[in-house]
Amino acid sequence: xxxxxxxxxxxxxxxxKIRLSDLVMYSIHYLHKQGSEITSEDIVSxxxxxxxxxxxxxxxxxxxxxxxxxRRWSDCxxxxxxxxxxxxxxxxxxxxIK
Numbered sequence: 001x002x003x004x005x006x007x008x009x010x011x012x013x014x015x016x017k018i019r020l021s022d023l024v025m026y027s028i029h030y031l032h033k034q035g036s037e038i039t040s041e042d043i044v045s046x047x048x049x050x051x052x053x054x055x056x057x058x059x060x061x062x063x064x065x066x067x068x069x070x071r072r073w074s075d076c077x078x079x080x081x082x083x084x085x086x087x088x089x090x091x092x093x094x095x096x097i098k
Contacts, residue, residue: 024069025081025096044064081095
């Protein structure tokens with residue numbers, strides 16, 4: 001994840017009630033606002049940095065769970081919020097920005 005500034009900090013109790021796909025879209029939008037390329041690695045990293053309690057491996061909470069993130073970005077693609085793929089990168093759509 002690009003480090004142009006410190007990422008925002010959120011209370012885990014507050015974001016624990018938000019759907020994972022919405023948290024993934026927020027993370028992708030965060031990357032988009034920074035003007036960086038949106039790669040699968042950046043999405044996984046952003047989700048984990050912004051929302052560690054929701055995107056960490058259960059047995060090893062110091063590491064991100066890329067499986068959860070990739071399943072949720074697939075949901076976002078199906079809804080038309082995101083286009084692209086893990087190889088060529090992703091782009092947020094106008095619908096995804098809304």
